[in-house]
Amino acid sequence: MRMLTRLFGTVLVFGLVVVLGWPAPAAAHGGADTDDVRLAQTIGSVELTVVIRYARQVPGPLYVDVIAHQPVRDLAVGLAVGPGTGQRASTGTVHLVQARAGTYPSTLRVTQTGAHELELRAGAERSILPFRVLRPRVAPWVLAGHVAFGVAALLLVGALFTAAASRRLPATALGGGAVVALVVAFTVAVMSAQLPPVPPDGAAAAVRAAGTVPAGRPYVEPVVGTDPAVPRAGEEFTLRLDLFDGATGRPVDDLVPHHAALGHLVVTSQDGGFFRHAHPLRTAAGRLAVGLRVDRPGRYLAAVEVERLDSGAQLLTGEFTVAGEARAGTAVPEAGVVVTTSPQRPVVGRPTLVEVDTGHADLQSWLGMAGHLIVRNQRGDFLGHVHESGSMAMAMAMSGTGQAPDDTVGGYGPRLRFTFSFPAPGRYLAWTQYVRNFEIVTVPFVVDVVPGPGAA
CATH class of the missing domain: 2.60.40.1930 (Macroglobulin (MG2) domain)
Structure with a gap:
């Protein structure tokens, strides 16, 4: 009986190791299989x-x-x-x-x-x-490990009953079988961590076949157009973005969500007085479109961020012209919002901390982040987009391990912090955006950037 007690202790220790050390389900590319x-x-x-x-x-x-x-x-x-x-x-x-x-x-x-x-x-x-x-699937080796653990438990119970009946030889055989089954379960648990995850039922065929993603695809070439061809200020029009494969010329229809959108479109007037951050609709294979209404004539700059499957994020740019007469004034900064930079006069090529004091501690997540900073030079040939530091770090930490912060709950603020490096000296137009009470607040401001030490 003492031997069986010792055997039971061994089985119990092994069981705890298996249960506690069993590998967690691996996350798929872009998040866990159970992500919304x-x-x-x-x-x-x-x-x-x-x-x-x-x-x-x-x-x-x-x-x-x-x-x-x-x-x-x-x-x-x-x-x-x-x-x-x-x-x-x-x-x-x-x-x-x-x-x-x-x-x-x-x-x-x-x-x-x-x-x-x-x-x-x-x-x-x-x-x-x-x-x-998607429907998660259990890997065969995981199923085998659970079966082995169940068999070990049944054999252990049998060993205890036969020992109680003073049948030493059967009890020893059953106990030994329990240990063998548990060793099998433990071995499977250890090896499972080294094996590729089993794609869920419904996963893309390429991922299911190899367990990995392809090596990469050509970048996207855009064609920007409007309907009508020359919109008028104050009248609604459609902005079209036709996306083509850079190698084949065929429509690109394999965009994946990039920060909670298939495309992030930023439209600004040449003078920076008009700004719109919109999310175009996928209306057909290789085509994104959105309805717009602008308030002034002149040249407009369009930049859209997209991410093609296995090709990384990409910024596409274009422009269009609007006819008519101006119908509104320059955007006014949100009342009560204070924007500061550190250093006060940013230097080319050095990180600049942009701090936005909103005065509110109930800001909501939008597009997975507490805030967005969009920067454009005066000519319009440069545009940058970064996210609020704290929420970005949280999103990265939660990637593949849990859901992103719920957009309906307010818990950010009052200060939003962004880090940005300006590529050249000069004046930059900037806009920060955040959400409070389900309202998207846009705060425009200007940053003057000076050359670095020793610049010609």
Whole structure:
């Protein structure tokens, strides 16, 4: 009996090691398999964040939250989801109410895993958002380890019962079998950490076949255009961005979410008096588009950040011209907001700390960050975009290990800090953006940058 007691202690220790040391599920590229999908969209002149919740059961419900930011107007947004182009198995509608920002929930249904499209419609505007419905799969070696651990437990119970019946030889055999089964389980647990994760059911075929991503793809070449060809100040028009593969010339239709959007579009007038940060709609393969209305004639600069699958983030630029007469004045900084730089006169090539004191400690996350800083030189041939330091660090720490901060909860501020290095001396136009009470606040300011020591 003493031998069985010692055997039981050994099995217990091994069991604790297996349970506590079992490797956690690995995160997939771009986040864990159980991440929600967040995509910003500018549709019907309203800035939305569409949150596609992780489908925990397939077939089953698909929960979609539409978060509307001020200004909100009465608008019916149709939702439809399906497993492929033109296939829409489930539909719904959310009705935005004027001046009521916040979350508008909807429930759709999915019946299978794999590639899906969520279609949004608002009036004549239509957007198609690609995403994947995934169902985690248990690796065979993990299943084998759990089976071995279960067998060890059954054998141990049998050994205890046979020992109680004074049948020493069977008890010893069963106990030895329990130890062997547990050694197998422990070995599998240790080796599992060295093996590649099993892609979930519904993952992309390339990832499923190799367990890794391809080596890279050509960058994107853009063509920027407007409908009509020459917009007029004060009148609505559509800005189009046609994206082509730099090697084949074919439309690029493999964009992946980059900071919660398929594309971040920044439009500024030459004088910097007009600024808009929007999120264009995917209206067709290789085409992004957004409805705009500007307040002054002249040259406009358009820059869009996108990320192609396995190709990294890229900044695409273009320009267009607006006719007509000016209809508004220069943007005025938000009252009560104080912007400071350290050093007070930034130096070329050296990190500059930009601190924005908003006066509020209830700022909400937007596009995964507490704040955004966009910088443009006066000529318009340079544009930079960085994120608030604290929230950026938090997002990186949580990457693949948990959900990003909820956009509906306010907990940032009152100070937002950004670090930026200016590439050349001169005057820069800058805008910082943050969200409070579901309203996107834009604060414009100017930074004068001086040459570094010894510059010619």
